[in-house]
Amino acid sequence: MTSKLFCFLTFSYLVLFSLFVSLSFADSNSTSPVSSVTVCKSTPDPTYCRSVLPNQTTANVYYYSRYSVRKALSQSRKFLMLVDKYLRRNSTLTTSAIRALEDCRLLAGLNMDFLLSSFQTVNSTGRILSSQRAEDIQTFLSAILTNEQTCSDGLQATASAWSIKKGLAVPLANDTKLYSVSLALFTKGWVPRKKKSTAWQPKRKQVGFKNGRLPLKMSSRTRAIYESASRRKLLQSTDNDDEVMVSDIVTVSQDGTGNFTTINDAIAAAPNNSVPADGYFLIYVTEG
Structure with a gap:
């Protein structure tokens, strides 16, 4: 180390x-063919969802969920590389800006870990998961959304890092949308029925x-x-x-x-x- x-x-x-x-309901017909237009209606941003998912009439919810998590993992790697690119210019950055970027780098690394664990799970089965395992993955995917907001807040609070924030704002926003899609599709396909809590x-x-x-x-x-x-x-x-x-x-x-x-x-x-x-x-x- x-x-x-x-x-x-x-x-x-x-x-x-x-x-x-809380956990929501998985579709009982998660294995049935469905278009991306239809499956995206269950996500927070259907328009964005349709722009990232392939439109395959023979695909099912499991396929789209795996695709979104795999794409999210790829995007998390790209974001980490972008943060590292800014950190390599640390001679022109203030201490607070460097710290904010280091925060984002750590969070991006955590996101990659969470997404890798999530992808390994969804890629290994085509069945609804146990309540405990489903909740674990929902926890990971929810944490990723929080990490994105935490990174953004840290940069926003550091005035000297505003120029960096502008360079990271678009990928942060797009990645957050993608992570939201991944969470929604995972919930639709793999989470067992359970009474919602407040x-x-x-x-x-x-x-x-x-x-x-x-x-x-x-x-x-x-x-x-x-x-x-x-x-x-x-x-x-x-x-x-x-x-x-x-x-x-x-x-x-x-x-x-x-x-x-x-x-x-x-x-x-x-x-x-x-x-x-x-x-x-x-x-x-x-x-x-």
Whole structure:
């Protein structure tokens, strides 16, 4: 592992259970032939969906879902390369702009991991998944959407990175649409029928970035772990309403020096029934 650490905590997974919409219904005729025009009606942006899916009258929902996830994986790689391109010009960037880009790079890497896991699942079966496995993949695909917004927010909050934001805005927007299509088609094809639950609604304003960083509120123990892993002091906020409460923290490092060696293992260790008011389970991923 290199000595440099990604400086951003994987906030995407922290907010995931707040933003995650409950399971919806899979079609009972997911194996029946359907046109892309018809299948795209179940997505948030049918026009965009039709522009990216092939129009094959003999294809079914499973085919379109696999196609969209595979295309999303390809686009996530391209976005990561684009972010790296900007980072190579770091001699002309401010520290806050570099940090915002590093955040986006980490999130793009997470997106690739989540999409790869999702594609391996949908490519291995043509049947409706178990409730647990379906929820796992929905969690991954929902996290990707949150990661896209987190990247955009971080760049937006860093004034000096605005020129970079302009260069990333279009691919961010298009990729977000594609990820939304992937989530909708996966839900349509693979998620078993389950009673819908009420989506959580925030009771206070959403937290924001300050100078491209996210203010976090931790206990002395979690603060010590964070500062040791990130090698920087925790950002302090004078407004408690702007802080994100962290109940626990784990680190992921491929060389075995962290709590886990893979992101999936860390996610599996996250409490299943936590609520935002109690604080979030935070995962810190090191580079390498």
